Amino acid sequence: MVLTRFSVLERALTLGGLAPLALIGAAPQHQGGRITELLPPGYVQPKQQPREVVVPAPTPLVVDIDRLVTDFGGKVGVAVKSIDTGWMVAKNGDVPMPQQSVSKLWVTLTLLDQVDQGRIRLDDPITVTKNDLTLFHQPIASLLKNGVYNTTVRDLVRRAMTMSDNTANDRLLRHVGGPSAVNAYIKRHSLGAIKFGPGERLLQSRTAGLPWRQDYAMGRAFYAARAKLPSNVRQAAFNRYVADPIDGAAAGSIANALAKLQRGELLSPASTQWLIATMESSRTGHARFRASVPPGWKLGHKTGTGQDLMGRTAGFNDVGILTAPDGRSYAVAVMIGDTSRPVRERQKLMQNVVARVVTYHDSEKPQPVLAD
Template identity: 60%
Template sequence: MTVAGLAPAMLVGCAVHDSPRSAAYVPVPQQVVPVPAPPPAPTPPPPEAPAGLLSVITDLERRFDGVVGIAVNSVDDGWKIAANGDRRLPQQSVSKLWVAMTVLDYRDQGRLSLDDPYTVTKADLTVFHQPIATLIGDDGYPTTIRELLRRAMTSSDNTCNDILLRYVGGPEAVRDFIARKGLGAIRFGPGERLLQAGTAGLEWRQEYAEGRAFYRARAALPSAVRLAAFDGYIADPPDGATASAIAGALAKLKRGELLSPDSTDWLISTMESSRTGRNRLRGAVPAGWSFGHKTGTGQDFSGRTAGYNDVGILTAPDGKTYTVAVLIGDTARTIRQRQELMQAVVASVVANHR
């Protein structure tokens, strides 16, 4: 047999031998065994507040003749106490806190400097407490954003506050800050001029900013008009906030969750140098403790006051910190009785400190 005759058989043999390698490869599916997910970690129980403090705070709110909200938060231990703490009550000048925080937030973003210059003129004047008005001459009063902020926080100057409010873009800028930072049930009103005019039953005119013009215009209104405006404001305050939300916001501020460390320190130290409300919460702060706060006081009508407030950050000698908010939304109690309520809240926090 010739070699040529063997060739076809050898080729066929080779072809049969190689055919499995040339066929398409089909992988065998692997069996997947599901791995059970680990159970979720148990939610830790909420921190327990001192029972004695809860009892006192609840009793103080229940026995007070008027509408009041009280809240106390422990910044370090995390517990919270409130009595009528979820009802929105008039803030009045407590709302200057949110303007100040918005200004400092803009500073942290590089959108302004506290050294920015500003000249205050008579066109900037608002109503009620505005001590800066005495400094405005024919050419105005040259100052800085830092000084305006300091005056708004330590002297509760309405004109300084409204200048700052306009400087950051108006009420919407402050409302945006409150929303972005998750501060909860805190409203921000339209600014001092419109808020106070509306509470009185007036429409704002800039002429009301001079001297006693606002008081004269308010006194000329019929009592029924004033009462309707006054009651309407209390029932649904455009600057309303809950005591719990304010105490929570101050706790966030103290923990450094709202502003840069430098802005946080600046604001708290400025609050500690406040000259308003010495006989409110501050009246019961013992020696060795530090306290930074912001007061708020509304208009009076027929023996009632729409908003008599104080909120702040209370720090013990050992460094433990509490935030306190007392909002009196409507009462005919005397000033002294209101102050005694506030001081009793601070005294109970101090007595239960551990």
């Protein structure tokens, strides 16, 4: 085959640039250090983009996080990401863990994305009925009068994110289009190893080894039905869930997603500000991250806690954005997927992770993100 000089150029560019020309038999002519013979008239060399500086993770923090997780034992993933400089410290940060109520964050992000598109308004009216009730933590159930509670989308988001109300979240989930809409949002924004499960009722009934029935949402009917199950049935269902959680998410992916949120890459500026402020007003998890947040610092976070079985918990989590008084911020995720350590020790692990981040921050100076 005979190649003209422009067909040679076309093949070279297809292979990824001008460098491969020598590999296919062309002999480019150089003048003043530039290739001139093979370039078409008027060709302009693309401007080189600034190079992102890869800031290494701070060694003391790497050592501390590794030691904390190793000494704790069990199935645990921890990730800390500097939102300003981009480094990440992670231990088991790529292992999917049960999210439980951490997954409420993805429902809210999906909803606020639809707000940004003009499809939903936060002040839209919305109705909750007794057929919407789920199980476990659902304080909204006490507000139903004659089986109905009329409210707004804004109110349900606030209840889901600050009180971790399961019924409020499931009602919002249906409002945005169900689990498929949430998983589509996660995929569209390339959030990584994060899955949204089937919603609270199916998630919890499967974890227990029960088929869901709506009457389980009333009173303590679910607890009674679960207590009647043979122990081997319940244990098998529990083990299946923690081994391969249908709502699994990796701590590193969650930290990256929180960093994107803080940088304004997931929502409009107004929605971003509103969501972070809502997370900062959360009432849950006072003995988790929040217990180690010093005066002057801010924490916007979401907790998650699963079912207990024989001293184990199917997900004991806290994830959030930690902001220092000087404005620098960190995305932090601690996901305890399965452990027999007492609850107080799990809380202490979370407190220690935040304390180590604060100690590192107070000892370091800001680093540049980009350089020419």
